[in-house]
Amino acid sequence: MFYKLPSFEYFKARSVGEALELAGKIGDYRFLAGGTDLLVDLKIGRYKPRAILDIGGLRELSYIINDGSRVRIGALTRLEDILRSSVVRERLPLLHEAVYHMASWQIRSVATIGGNIGNASPAADTAPPLLVHDAIVKTRSVRGERAVRLEEFIQGPRRTLLEPGEMIVEFEVPASPGLEEYWAYRKFGRRSAFTLSVVGLAVGAEFLEGSPVFKVSLNSVAPKPVRARSVEEYLKGKTLTDSVIETASKIVQQDISPITDVRATAEYRRHLATVLLKDALKEIAGRLRR
């Protein structure tokens, strides 16, 4: 056998209440939602918890609700359910597009959105769309509920604000007519299918008193998925002319701090960030002109 999982105790929670109770009792645990990241991480020795707390069967946290100005997505909603949801396709097209390009059917049918965010990989593909939408992460513990902005929730590589005994229960994703129509998504990987992001990029426009407000987010270019605040600031009140797009796509360099790893060099990621942003902004400019 090539990979051997370390030994651990296994607990299966039958309700959110039981999961929180078990978490408090066990102490040294990792939550297992779908497990498609966790099992690989256990195999390569990234984590060595005393116990695995399986919350994957909690159907009460698997839902997509179209709730007026926002869409509420249960933490244990599988990526495949998100991909097939007409609510997500119509109201959160950036998320639909990102999930379409994520992993493979075999992974999407098991992996969850809560797992993707909770794992806090710098390459998490659901993060850029959720960041553009200013998503809120709802968590629960025996102490009660918390609501944290996703931008703050992910702290760095594999680090979140989640405290021991606390779990993600829901993503509250504000939707807007702007983001339903004016958006562009780009993902560049080492191959065209079933690939990890070398750089991923989500861009959208919302409207404030008739003029567009641009929101930009990237993954795999910093210790965590980021909003490109300098770009957004620069684009405020501007029309997307060729020269504005040119400048904006250079300014993105101030918002990123990529590293060299097995998938690409830092220099290449910087190059890609500019090229992909230019391309995405051109797509949105075209839609805005119509």
Place this chain on the structure above:
Amino acid sequence: MKVSFKLNGRPVEVDVEPNEILLDTLRLKLGVTSVKRGCERGECGVCTVLLDGEPAYSCLLLTAQVEGREVVTVEGLRGDELAEKIARSLVEQGAVQCGFCTPGFILTIYAGLKKGLIKNVEDAKKLIEGNLCRCTGYLKILKAVEKLLA
């Protein structure tokens, strides 16, 4: 620990370690050898099974996770009309060479057709992303699907 699930239509109960993956339980304890050991990290697709009707990697599932669920491998599709058609089409198009990836492909294509997710070759191309074949270059596999759709 004891885990019960449905395997190819029959209820099974196995005694497993908490850290045992479904791939090992199937191959080493239940004699299901169509499910192959490949990359063991969810990249190659040779360990594909159907879990409640959808393809999943048995190398990335703890056996404990499938408690109460339904697992299907090609052994369970023997005599199934659609599965037999898929197998025949793969053979006729020369899409089976070394054969190591074939059970996984059959399951993914089967689920895709059964669920109505494969309406054309482009759909098939998308859905087989998680199954690698190092012999055919995929063209023959896609040709086999195309023939099935015709």
